[in-house]
Amino acid sequence: MRVIISLTEENYLKAIYTLSHLFEESEVSTNQISDHLNNKAATVTDMLKRLSEKKLIHYIPYQGVKLTEKGRQTAIKVVRKHRLWEVFLVDKLQFKWDEVHEIAEQLEHINSDELIQRLDKFLGKPKFDPHGDPIPDANGQLNIVKAIPLNQHKIKGLFTFVGVCEHSKTFLQHLTSIGLKIGDTLKVEEINEFDNSFKVKINKNNSQFFSNKVASNILVEIKK
Amino acid sequence: MRVIISLTEENYLKAIYTLSHLFEESEVSTNQISDHLNNKAATVTDMLKRLSEKKLIHYIPYQGVKLTEKGRQTAIKVVRKHRLWEVFLVDKLQFKWDEVHEIAEQLEHINSDELIQRLDKFLGKPKFDPHGDPIPDANGQLNIVKAIPLNQHKIKGLFTFVGVCEHSKTFLQHLTSIGLKIGDTLKVEEINEFDNSFKVKINKNNSQFFSNKVASNILVEIKK
């Protein structure tokens, strides 16, 4: 008794999944969802009733919502597809990392298990997408990224750039113009007390300043 | 003033395009469309009004319908995407030729000109899809295939297998089990008057009989 999940429903499930991780709370509110999807709250309420009916979410009126196991599996599969397609677009079709999100938003709804499995293999079973986000495996398991934003490390020293918090086109293009790519080594030489900017060397290049806003949106690991 | 064309509308335009070529008539009837799309005739009439409103078809009530230039461009672009994705699935992901149609039915609606252009290049700008159907180029130009079904050649001799009329999974699988692939050489050794079956050698293999039904659904060119 396989229930059919529409494209719209998939987007709601993905939004709930994303928001619950973003705010590290299990309950997601109607307004959070309506903001995220650019829908009105009333519209969201209607959909929540339908998703609840289909046992994809636990919904208590006025109390917010969380995914059931079935809902979580569905959401994570959409995320898996999204990220795999982004890898395809960048690695195989030479798109830039700031150009792929909108296309992946469409491709993530293509429905074929065989296709995902073969695409995954074709791409070499990648673990991360072009933005450093982890790709859930076929069983829905996902490497939790323990990286934290650069500005939360209050220390000088060597870091590896492993991902971004902000995924907007403008931010990604900004990083490109700075000359920063996933995997680069960052040497923090100074932390400026005045404006909390960071003086940083990318790989072996000249040093430059990262604003605190930039530093707060790039995820790094301490380099071993 | 770019009008938005929905997935459903794209499917109607493609159906009209396909049917007008299938029957070599410029006017397509409501019932032909409703049969092809498994919709009721009343539903089709509603949609024809909407497509006409959007200047995608010429529609005169009771008189059938044909595509405007804009409608034709839209339809042919969907066909181009469908066939390019089929090439991708077979050439890059190693799907069999009988497994790709349903997935391509979904992928053909992904909307990104840049994506199609890059996919085309990635695939080596193929001229034909895995079933031998011609792929329209970026300007909507399409090689007209002059091949005709094997059973319409009433002569013995050498032919090249270039395409199929029937695209069903069962027929394609049948050809595979016969051992027949696009590009194979067929040597017609006998045409049986009793049941109009064909005694044929594929490449240099043992000869076998093709029923008239099979012979009527495989497109061949006389081998030079």
Next chain:
DNA sequence: ACAAATTTTTAGACTGGTCTAAATTTGATC
């Protein structure tokens, strides 16, 4: 603890895409 502000739900409406049943048009046949 209560009033005000905020959040959420309900009520009612609209569009796109579908259906069934009934009416209309076309065109074939006598």
Next chain:
DNA sequence: GATCAAATTTAGACCAGTCTAAAAATTTGT
């Protein structure tokens, strides 16, 4: 040319997904 069958359109309904406006519940602040 009138009659009848088939094709097509119209009328009226339904569902998914969206909206606005109003009502209800919850949270916040004094």
